Amino acid sequence: MEIEKPYSLSDYDKNEAEQIEALMAAAKEPYPDPVAWLEEEIERNVLLTTTEHLINLGKRFSVWPNTFFPACCAFEVISAAASRFDFSRFGMEVLRPSPRQADLMLVAGTVTWKLAPALRRIYDQMPEPKWVMAMGACAISGGAFRGSYSVVPGINHIVPVDVYVPGCPPRPEGLIHGFMTLHRKVAKDKLLKKD
Numbered sequence: 030m031e032i033e034k035p036y037s038l039s040d041y042d043k044n045e046a047e048q049i050e051a052l053m054a055a056a057k058e059p060y061p062d063p064v065a066w067l068e069e070e071i072e073r074n075v076l077l078t079t080t081e082h083l084i085n086l087g088k089r090f091s092v093w094p095n096t097f098f099p100a101c102c103a104f105e106v107i108s109a110a111a112s113r114f115d116f117s118r119f120g121m122e123v124l125r126p127s128p129r130q131a132d133l134m135l136v137a138g139t140v141t142w143k144l145a146p147a148l149r150r151i152y153d154q155m156p157e158p159k160w161v162m163a164m165g166a167c168a169i170s171g172g173a174f175r176g177s178y179s180v181v182p183g184i185n186h187i188v189p190v191d192v193y194v195p196g197c198p199p200r201p202e203g204l205i206h207g208f209m210t211l212h213r214k215v216a217k218d219k220l221l222k223k224d
């Protein structure tokens with residue numbers, strides 16, 4: 030006995046053609062990308078920067094000062110390091126008696142000509158990159174003792190100075206402002222120098 034088909038072959042073809050035409054009509058534009066969230070994730074979680082910026086960030090927040098404190102300004106450095114001002118917040122609590130482990134020469138006090146060769150030798154022994162801060166009127170210009178036969182009229186006669194912190198003595202806030210100034214300078218350091 031022959032089974033009756035629900036539709037003829039020509040009906041079937043017509044039906045299929047209609048489906049294809051409907052799909053073609055609806056397929057003018059592609060469906061939106063189902064992983065569009067990926068772009069959002071990348072925007073939120075991927076940070077683009079330069080190697081230079083990252084290295085400078087590391088240098089800024091790990092400045093280790095040496096201890097070249099020949100006179101009374103030193104007490105303000107001690108105060109800046111203690112709990113009230115706490116300069117370890119800036120990653121610089123590691124005061125180094127050895128120049129080979131320091132990258133900041135912090136000169137806090139009066140420098141005499143007798144002391145000058147030691148100052149220069151310590152500077153020469155510090156590895157690159159290195160910076161110098163002159164703290165207080167004496168280190169900057171000889172201060173109250175300027176003109177004396179024995180006093181250096183500013184440590185910039187012996188070593189290049191990056192930051193000057195004025196005062197007699199400068200308060201710890203002044204010293205911390207000097208550190209911030211140094212940080213801004215370090216942030217602009219170039220990895221590849223022309224010289």
Ligand code: SF4
Binds near residue numbers: 101102165173
């Ligand atoms: S600047 Fe003033 S406080 Fe500092 S070492 Fe000279 S005399 Fe002392």
